[in-house]
Amino acid sequence: MMRVKVFKIRLPEEFLYIDQKALDDFLGNHDIIKTETAFIQDENYWTVVLYFEELKNILSSVKEAKTVKYSADNETLNSDETKILDALKLWRSEKAREQNLPIYFIASNKELLSVAKYKPAKKAELLDIKGFGKHKIENYGEEILEILESI
Numbered sequence: 001m002m003r004v005k006v007f008k009i010r011l012p013e014e015f016l017y018i019d020q021k022a023l024d025d026f027l028g029n030h031d032i033i034k035t036e037t038a039f040i041q042d043e044n045y046w047t048v049v050l051y052f053e054e055l056k057n058i059l060s061s062v063k064e065a066k067t068v069k070y071s072a073d074n075e076t077l078n079s080d081e082t083k084i085l086d087a088l089k090l091w092r093s094e095k096a097r098e099q100n101l102p103i104y105f106i107a108s109n110k111e112l113l114s115v116a117k118y119k120p121a122k123k124a125e126l127l128d129i130k131g132f133g134k135h136k137i138e139n140y141g142e143e144i145l146e147i148l149e150s151i
Helices: 013-029 079-099 109-118 134-150
Strands: 002-010 032-040 045-053
Touching: 002 013, 013 045, 032 134, 079 109, 079 134
Parallel strands: none
Antiparallel strands: 002 045, 032 045
């Protein structure tokens, strides 16, 4: 069953981090089908509409252990990984500007750091990284893999 969740991302510093964190947490725990965004000029905030699949009866059914997705945790990067991360951040900024979206819609810093450490070679391997679902891989997978190959 498809569900809808709406987030409000307020731009003033005191709200931005909290609002982004709530959105990031939700994105990390749901399989997002589609997103829509709009900037509300008068009140200076982004509205984010997420369409996602309802995960059925997670608690009531005994299921096989969910595979743990890879997520880099403040690990130090070697020089290649730093180059990859810098290239990914540059790509993300250009993509965000192109699509008129805030950068965290494309990918969070932690997701890019995880890509730099994990170095996926195929789209399927992107699925192993926390934060990468079907939607994100369809939209950005090719470009991310090209960046990794080029460095």
